[in-house]
Amino acid sequence: MIARDDLDHYRDFGFIRPQPLLTAGEAARCREACERSCIGAGRKPSRRQAAGRTKPYLLFPWAAELVRHPKLLDMVEAVIGPDILVFHTTVWIKEGGSGSLVPWHQDGTYFGLEPLEQVTAWVALTESTREMGCLRFLPGSHRDGQVQHRDHDDETLMLSRGQTIQRGVDEGSAVYLEFAPGEVSFHHTMAMHSSGPNRSARRRIGIGISYIPAHVRHVSPVRLSASLVRGRDRYGHFDPEPRPAPGGEEAAAATHADSLDRFWCASECIPEMQGIH
Ligand SMILES: O=C(O)CCC(=O)C(=O)O
Numbered sequence: 001m002i003a004r005d006d007l008d009h010y011r012d013f014g015f016i017r018p019q020p021l022l023t024a025g026e027a028a029r030c031r032e033a034c035e036r037s038c039i040g041a042g043r044k045p046s047r048r049q050a051a052g053r054t055k056p057y058l059l060f061p062w063a064a065e066l067v068r069h070p071k072l073l074d075m076v077e078a079v080i081g082p083d084i085l086v087f088h089t090t091v092w093i094k095e096g097g098s099g100s101l102v103p104w105h106q107d108g109t110y111f112g113l114e115p116l117e118q119v120t121a122w123v124a125l126t127e128s129t130r131e132m133g134c135l136r137f138l139p140g141s142h143r144d145g146q147v148q149h150r151d152h153d154d155e156t157l158m159l160s161r162g163q164t165i166q167r168g169v170d171e172g173s174a175v176y177l178e179f180a181p182g183e184v185s186f187h188h189t190m191a192m193h194s195s196g197p198n199r200s201a202r203r204r205i206g207i208g209i210s211y212i213p214a215h216v217r218h219v220s221p222v223r224l225s226a227s228l229v230r231g232r233d234r235y236g237h238f239d240p241e242p243r244p245a246p247g248g249e250e251a252a253a254a255t256h257a258d259s260l261d262r263f264w265c266a267s268e269c270i271p272e273m274q275g276i277h
Helices: 006-015 024-038 062-067 071-082 249-271 271-276
Strands: 015-020 084-094 104-105 120-122 135-137 183-188 193-195 204-213 225-230
Touching: 006 015, 006 071, 024 062, 024 084, 024 204, 062 084, 062 204, 071 084, 071 120, 071 183, 071 204, 071 225, 135 183, 225 249
Parallel strands: none
Antiparallel strands: 015 183, 084 204, 084 225, 104 193, 120 183, 120 204, 135 193
C-alpha cells in the first residue's frame, strides 16, 4: 500500500507525501458529515477548538469509520506494525480568509508517549494548497528528538496552548505538502511542522489522526483511553473506548468528555514533560 521509497522517506525525513486514500464520493460524504457535526453554533469551545473537533471518533459514526478505514489502516500498519490504537484525533478547519494558523511544533510534545513511535495520518477532506495554509515540514527534523516549546496566549494559534518551538526555524528549508480531497500524508511524532493562514476564499479541512502501536505506553499516572482499531492489544496500557452507535449520543458524549478530561489533565501534569515547556 505504501511504496518502499515512501517508507524510506519516512525513516530519513520524517513524513510521507500525500497518497490517494478516499474516493471522490467518500471524501465528499465525509466532508459533508464533518461540516454537519463540527461546524456551527452550540459547540462548546475547548482549548481553541470546538469540543467535537477533538477525538470526534468517539462522538460521530462517520469519524469512527474514517479512523478504521481499511486502506488507511493498511498504510498505518506498514509504518508502525499490525497492532494499532487511535490515541488522538483533531479536525483542522481553516475558513477562507481566516488568519488562524498552526505554529511550528512536534506532535509528541504534550502526548507523553514512550517510545516515540506515534504517527499522524493527515486526511484531506478538501483541497489543501499553499494559498490555503497547507502542511509544511522541516525534512529530517524528527531526528533532533524532543525540542523545547513555549506556550503562547494568542488565539490565532490553533494548537491547544499555542505551543511553539522555541528555537529559530529555517522556514526556507520547509517542504510544503499540497493535497487533493481524499489524500492522506503521514508524519512522525517528532517531525517539526506548521501551516499558515488560509488566504483563499475556500474552506480547508483536514483530520489529523494519531495512531500508536499497542506496545507504546503513556508516562503519566493519569490513565488514558484509546481505541484498538486493528490487531491485538497484549499490553493494556490504555482503557478501551466504546465506538459511538446510532441512538447512543448521550453515552458517546459521556465517553468523549471523560476521555478528553483525562487527556488534558495528563498533558498538564506529567512531571517527565516539564522539561519541554
Ligand atoms: O492542519 C493543519 O494545518 C495542522 C495539522 C497538524 O499540525 C497535525 O495534524 O499535526
